Amino acid sequence: MQLAKVLGDVVATHKDASLTGLKLLVIQPLNADGSSFGRALVAVDSAGAGVGETVFFVRGKEASFPFHPTEPPVDAGIVGIVDQVHVPDPLPGNR
Amino acid sequence: MILARVVGTVVATRKDPRLVSNKLLVARPMDPHGRPEGNYLVAVDTVDAGVGETVLIVSGSSARMAAGMKDCPIDAAIVGIIDAIEVAGGD
Amino acid sequence: MQIARVVGTVVATQKHGSFVGAKLLLVQPVAPDDTPRGGTLLAVDGVGAGVHERVLIVIEGRAAGEAVGRKGAPVDAAIIGIIDSVDVEA
Numbered sequence: 001m002q003l004a005k006v007l008g009d010v011v012a013t014h015k016d017a018s019l020t021g022l023k024l025l026v027i028q029p030l031n032a033d034g035s036s037f038g039r040a041l042v043a044v045d046s047a048g049a050g051v052g053e054t055v056f057f058v059r060g061k062e063a064s065f066p067f068h069p070t071e072p073p074v075d076a077g078i079v080g081i082v083d084q085v086h087v088p089d090p091l092p093g094n095r
Numbered sequence: 096m097i098l099a100r101v102v103g104t105v106v107a108t109r110k111d112p113r114l115v116s117n118k119l120l121v122a123r124p125m126d127p128h129g130r131p132e133g134n135y136l137v138a139v140d141t142v143d144a145g146v147g148e149t150v151l152i153v154s155g156s157s158a159r160m161a162a163g164m165k166d167c168p169i170d171a172a173i174v175g176i177i178d179a180i181e182v183a184g185g186d
Numbered sequence: 187m188q189i190a191r192v193v194g195t196v197v198a199t200q201k202h203g204s205f206v207g208a209k210l211l212l213v214q215p216v217a218p219d220d221t222p223r224g225g226t227l228l229a230v231d232g233v234g235a236g237v238h239e240r241v242l243i244v245i246e247g248r249a250a251g252e253a254v255g256r257k258g259a260p261v262d263a264a265i266i267g268i269i270d271s272v273d274v275e276a
Contacts, residue, residue, distance in 0.1 A: 079260045
């Protein structure tokens with residue numbers, strides 16, 4: 001999993017039928033020190049997240065598990081909202 | 096599957112019980128010409144490989160299909176020791 | 187699997203039900219010489235690791251679910267060992 005900031009939401013009318021009713025959010029992955037890294041991506045939300053919140057998300061097929069037994073074609077999913085991050089002393093050189 | 100060179104060993108006393116008695120090796124993925132690429136990874140050795148050898152690593156969920164690894168929490172296993180690599184066209 | 191350094195903890199009240207009771211740690215993948223490699227990841231702790239420890243992480247969904255005894259959980263990384271030593275040729 002990775003930390004991310006929710007940047008916005010995505011509206012798509014025409015989509016895979018099994019995505020109907022699912023909330024899609026644009027997220028930016030974060031490092032432990034809160035800096036951005038990598039590219040922003042779209043993730044399906046199963047934690048009730050909103051724009052501006054810090055969340056954690058799972059990549060891969062596991063992103064579809066919260067919707068079992070349906071298997072929406074998703075590869076990233078928000079599975080928790082972060083209350084607090086405690087990083088005593090992040091390693092230098094994080095990219 | 097990927098090619099990699101075994102560069103070291105890992106010792107971990109406290110670990111998932113399903114990993115007890117498995118040998119863990121540090122490997123550096125490489126291209127067919129032997130040039131290292133990508134990040135180091137740790138793989139379970141199922142073929143008695145050693146440091147300095149070029150090996151075949153299966154990663155992802157398929158790693159659990161390696162001998163004796165069913166239901167083990169692993170994502171990379173060494174499943175072969177490479178004798179030779181021939182690449183057409185050279186470089 | 188990858189070698190990583192535990193750099194922090196994460197508290198999340200609102201999360202998928204399968205995470206309840208699981209410890210989430212922030213880990214930084216590192217090379218054998220401890221230089222950071224890539225971005226920070228979040229992993230479920232299956233062995234009782236703590237901040238600053240060097241650990242072995244698995245980055246694959248089903249393996250991570252197995253590690254924490256939560257089959258079908260939406261997790262993709264788990265800590266499966268605490269590293270005592272890494273011995274790498276020069």
